Amino acid sequence: MIDATSGRKILLLSLAAGFGLWAVAFVALYAMLSIGCAFGWDRGSLVLGLSLQRLQLLLLLGIFLALHVALVVGLSARQQRSDTATDRFLHSAARLAAIAALAASMFTYCGTVLLTTCNP
Amino acid sequence: MLAGATVIFLATSLALAGAFIPSIRPLLTPKRLILWGGLVVPSLGLTALVAGAFTLGERLLPRQGAETLRIEVVARQFAWEFRYPGTPVATRDVLHIPVGRDIDFAVTSEDVIHSFWIPRLGGKIDAIPGHKNIVRLRADAPGTYGGICAEYCGEGHAPMRFIVIAHAPEDYEAALTSEAAR
Amino acid sequence: MTTAPHEPRVAPPDAPPSALRLHRELSAIWDTPPGWGRLSAVNHTILGKRFIIAAFVFFVIGGLLAMLIRVQLATSGSAFVGPEIYGQIFTMHGTVMMFLFAIPMFEGFAIYLLPKLLGTRDMAFPRLTAYGFWCYVLGGSILVGAMLAGVAPASGWFMYTPLSSSAYTPGISADVWLLGITFVEISALAAAVEIIVTVLKLRAPGMSLDRMPIMAWYLLIVAFMMLFGFPPLILGSILLELERAADLPFFDPTRGGDPLLWQHLFWLFAHPEVYIIFLPAAGAISTILPTFARHELVGYRIIVVAVIAVAFLSFGLWVHHMFTVGIPHLALAFFSAASGLVAIPTAVQIFAWIATLAQGRLRWDVPMLYLAGFFVIFVIGGLTGVMVAMVPFNLQAHDTHFIVAHLHYVLIGGFVFPMMAATYYWLPHFTGRLADHRLSVPAFWLIFGGFNLTFFLMHLTGLLGMPRRVATYAAEAGWDWLNLLSSVGGFVMTAGFALFAADVLMQIRFGKGFRRNPHQARTLEWAMPTPPTPYAFASLPDITDRADRLEPGGLGNRLARGEGYLGFARNRWLETLGVDMVSGRPEQLIVLPGPTRLPLWSGLATCAFVLCLLFKLYLLSLLPLIAVVWLFLGWTAATAAKADLGLLPVGRGRELPPHWEAERPPSWWAMIFTLAGDGTLFLSLVFGALFLWLVAPGWPPGEVVLPAPVPVAGCVAVSVLAAIAGRKAVTVLRAGGSPALWLGLGALMHAATVALLAALAAAVPGPTTHSLHAVTFTLLFYAGLHAGIGLVYAGYCLWRQGGGYLSRRRSLDLRIAALWHDYTAVSTIVALALAVALPLLAVVPETRP
Incomplete structure (x- = not known):
């Protein structure tokens, strides 16, 4: 009984999971960008003409996009197992939000690939 | 951008109007409306717009280059001071620039936040105490341009203007020399 | 059923009373006393209306200021007011409209409507509603009073430093x-917590x-946004006030220091603020539009x-407010x-x-006219x-x-127009009178025409530089004709708003009465008598379908006859139900507090504290501060039970525990969400510290000095012990023992934390010399403040234990306090970690230009 209700409260939280991940990615990328600029990571190139700054940001972005995909997959798998109408509603809304958040992350952070990272 | 906005506005209005026209109504199923009007069309428009803005933004960046001239701008309540590196010249509320050349303005402030803006030459940049911000501008025609403070900085904010005199390259040095003599 | 050996009475009456008798009995319990007793109102219907009226008064003030701006700008070289006064005018216009009109107006609608839409009898914390109202009105009065005295703020509503x-x-x-705005924001945060808990726990x-x-x-989502959006600004305001008052740089x-830190903290609040204003209006549209489209809202899930x-x-x-920095x-x-x-x-x-409109058959009425105005203006914006x-x-x-x-375009289109539509839509609900729309239509065209004349042209004025x-x-700038037309438009719009106000007053006075549900709406707020009774629903409905496709007419009659839950009066209790979120x-019987002047006194004491700070009477400010703490402790007297009640019948054959014996009552959740907001404030401070290190x-x-390791380690140890003691107290009480020993230990540990933090803070070198020291000092102060409040909590729990208010079933006080102790330990550890890390980070060489 207790397990069932606490499980369902997590369901409520899962509505915010997708965009919560987007927000964490935002904070992480913005913070690492600022730190990299402060310490001059954008100067010179490490591999393939890419600076340390570009590499670490791309790595971070890759990790977050992977987490986004994992979240969508995870929520899709759980959706099969929901029994009541409320559970189904919350699951499908959380899954939609997670897909939207994945798209939002790709759109918001795509500049990481090309744009100038620090003030000259 | 204005044309695009007008088209979107008209299209949205048409969709709204279509909701009341019997022959169109059956075509406007909820799924179609939300999918196309709410997701697909705005996404495509935004992607194009953002891509364009990013490219333009990169072009506007002040990168290192041999050809650029640097001018120091110091704002204070309620006046502008311009210093020309390499010369002892400092002018107040009058800015001399050569035409046909990219100029990097290094902008800072001695007291509160101001903003350096010559509307006809391009974008603005804030003058923030403790920070030195750089904006790259270029005038292509000689003449006089108006400059203003664009960030509210106190009672003297509105009259805190300056004049930009753009000289032909050959006249620029002479203008600075005569300023130095003053 | 476990019955208490003595009062209170727990059984409902055998036979359901008649609708009229039920109304009399419930009214006797829920009514606010007349005359001066009105000051004791805690009822959501009354307070919602008061919020709306007060917000409208501030709207008029802000509007008059806007008129002064338009007079000044109508022609070039105007000498109507000087730049000093002009600075005050536009600063106050922005401040009043954002903080004293828009937010409280939506809060008013939310407070009035939310319990009725959810099928419950009041908000979760009625006294908090009242306290929020007094904070808002008193804080707003400080600002307007300062303006009348000629010392209004004049640095723009964004208050950029330096x-x-x-x-x-x-x-x-x-x-x-x-200080004034921070005071008002207390009310916004209180409303946020209250709205969240009400939506999650107090539904039918x-x-x-x-x-x-x-x-x-x-409203649920907006309330969460407020909970996370307001703390950065509150922190920014506190830091700036500390800089002004105590010279901490x-x-x-x-x-x-760095003026950009202020901009980040301000806009981190102020941009979500725009959506905090827009989304409730969008919620109103999503409620009103289906009624007139005569079709349920399309895409419920996708909208969520x-x-x-x-x-x-x-x-x-x-940062899109800061692209030029x-x-x-x-x-x-x-x-x-x-x-x-x-x-x-x-x-x-x-x-x-x-799509909803396309699916339904539109019935044209005045609210729809205002919504059409919204469509046009908001899409352009x-x-x-x-x-x-x-x-x-x-x-x-x-x-x-x-x-x-x-x-x-965004704010008037996205908020004012929908709110006017909402006013016309719910006015019959407020007054019990039907609208007669002779003035509403010309008012709309004056506002709509005047608005576009004013602001459409302003796009052009701006593009001209x-x-x-x-x-x-x-x-010479050539902006004269555009500005003159904008000013004319502004006055046309004002005439429209005056006509709108006159129209609303006329309808309140002369509208025709009606029986029930004049718009054929399908939501719960119409399933009650109009104007609403103080108890809202004579009995609570059992909801079996989505609550925006009900039949309020028939349902209202059945509820009035007491056929739902709680269709009876008992013990003079203000009862409603709490549900699994x-x-x-249904999982608990919630007993709400009745009319009381405590919120008023608490609000006045808080106001006195703010005024003391304003006039720099810091020593004197301790007096109202003590009064505030003492009054807040006084609030808890209402929920003091000396006996276990067990399960109580709530009608329809169900039995539930009273909320103070339930596992997760609203107040427990309120503490969770309050700590979430508090944590956001703390995170903003951490962000500020790291930002200054990187950018300033x-x-x-x-001079860089590491804090002494022994007091730091000791401080971590005692604050963790305080949290452990808080938890042990709960376990011991629930096992049937006395928690007094653990409570005493907790109090002792909190006192030790405060002492150690004070020693560490005293060792910070010259907080006024550098922002590093100022930030370290503030971090330690934050932790110390929380340990101090933890001490008060522990003392309070000891008092409750001594008074016999605690038992195995009645452990709520201890469980809420334990949440506080846990949070205090975590934030103390983070604060100390940062106080150690910052000096270490500060000396790492940076290579930025």
Whole structure:
């Protein structure tokens, strides 16, 4: 009984999971960008003409996009197992939000690939 | 951008109007409306717009280059001071620039936040105490341009203007020399 | 059933009373006393109306200020007012409209409507509603009073430092803003916590999340946004006030501070604020529009997802107010893309509304006219919004009248027009009188025409280069005719608003009466007598379908006859039900407090404290501070039970425990959400510290001192012990023992934490010399304050234990206190870690230019 209700409260939280991940990615990328600029990571190139700054940001972005995909997959798998109408509603809304958040992350952070990272 | 906005506005209005026209109504199923009007069309428009803005933004960046001239701008309540590196010249509320050349303005402030803006030459940049911000501008025609403070900085904010005199390259040095003599 | 050996009575009456008798009995319990007794009102219907009326008064004040602005700008070289007064006028216009009109207006609608939409009898914390109201009105009065005295803030509603610091704004005008607005924000945070808990816990039985009326989703999400959006600004205000009052240099670039920190903290609040204002209006549209389309809302689920998306995205675009402060292009790109992206969930909502109209058969009425005005204005405002989200265009348009035009299109289109529609829609509910719309239509055209004349032209004025916040401009600029037309438009719009106000007054006075549900709406607020009774529902409905497709007419009659839950009066208790937050299954009987003047006294004491700070009477301010604490402790007397009641019948054959014996009552959740807001404030402080380290000029400071390791380790140990003692007290009480020993230990440990933190703070070298020391000092102060409150909590629990208010079943006080102790331990550890890390980080050489 207790397990069932606490499980369902997590369901409520899962509505915010997708965009919560987007927000964490935002904070992480913005913070690492600022730190990299402060310490001059954008100067010179490490591999393939890419600076340390570009590499670490791309790595971070890759990790977050992977987490986004994992979240969508995870929520899709759980959706099969929901029994009541409320559970189904919350699951499908959380899954939609997670897909939207994945798209939002790709759109918001795509500049990481090309744009100038620090003030000259 | 204005044309695009007008088209979107008209299209949205048409969709709204279509909701009341019997022959169109059956075509406007909820799924179609939300999918196309709410997701697909705005996404495509935004992607194009953002891509364009990013490219333009990169072009506007002040990168290192041999050809650029640097001018120091110091704002204070309620006046502008311009210093020309390499010369002892400092002018107040009058800015001399050569035409046909990219100029990097290094902008800072001695007291509160101001903003350096010559509307006809391009974008603005804030003058923030403790920070030195750089904006790259270029005038292509000689003449006089108006400059203003664009960030509210106190009672003297509105009259805190300056004049930009753009000289032909050959006249620029002479203008600075005569300023130095003053 | 366990029955208590003595009073209170627990059984309901055998036979249900008649509808009229039930009404009399419930009214006797729920009514607010007349005369001076009105000051004791805690009822949501009364307080919702008071919020709305007060917000409208502030709207009139803000509107008059706008008129003064338009007089000043009507011609070039105007000498109507000088630049000093003009600064006060536009600062107060923005401040009043954002903080004293828009937010409280939506709070008023939310407080009035929310319990009725959810099928419950009141908000979760009625006294908190009243306290929030008094904070709002008193704080607003401080600001308006300062304006009448000629010392209104004049640094713009955004209060950028250093202009607002004591070097450039001596006197009290900036303090008026910082303290007055922070005071008002207490009410916003209180409302946020209350709305969240009410939506999650106080719904009608059977109303699972997927059956909530869409407005409840909007308000729930907006309340979360407020909970996370307001703390950064509150922190910023506290830091700036500390800089002005105690010379701690957080924003002073000559001492390792940075004015950009203020801009980040301010806009981190102020951009979500725009959506905090817009989303409730969108919720009203999603409620009103289906009624007139005679079709249920299309895309309920996708709208919920869209609103969640807007809520998050709106926190990722604050820097688009700061594109010109010299931030790297990639960072600008993140914010720019997020700013553009927010248009998509907004478009989803707009097209869901269009789809609803396309599916239904429209019935044209005045609220729809105002919604049509919303469509036109808001879509234009949204499009110019996407334009200014693009960095290159923004660099041109920033701080020009183009922005003024854009923001008024968004705010008036997105908030004022829907709110006027909502006013006409729910006015019959407020008054019990039907509308007669002779004046409503001309009022609309005056407002709509005047608005577009004023602000459409302003786009052009801005593109021609007219900057914001200038008191005068030169005739040569060629802006005269545009400005004159804008001013004319402004006055036409004002005439329209006057007509609107007159129309509303006429309808309140002369409208015709009606029986029930005049719009044939399908939501619960119409399933009650109008004007509403103080108890809202004579009995609570059992919800079996989505709550925006009900039949309020028949349902209202059945509820009035007492056929739902709690259709009886007992013990003079103000009863309602608490439900499981996901499924809506009833799980506790909630007994609400009745009318009391405690919120008023608490509000006045808080106001006295703020005034003491304003006039720099710091020693004297301790007096009202003690009064505030003492009064708040007095609030708890209402929930003091000396005996276990066990399960109580709630009607329809169900039995539930009273909330103070339940596992997860509203007050427990309120503490969770309060701590979430508190944690956001703390995180903002952590962000500020790291930001200063990375970005501020003048780092590292000359003198860097690591805090002494022994007191740091000791402090971590005692604060963890305090948290453990708090938890042990709960376990011991629930096992049947006395928690007194553990409570005493907890108090002792908190006292030790305070002492150690004070010693550490005293060892910080010269907090006024560099922002590093100022930030370290503030971190330690934050932790110390929490340990101090923890001490009060522990003392309070000891008192409750001594008074016999605690038992195995009645352990709520200890469980709430334990949450506080846990949070205090965690935040103390983080604060200490940062106090150690910052000096270490400060000396790492940075290579930035």
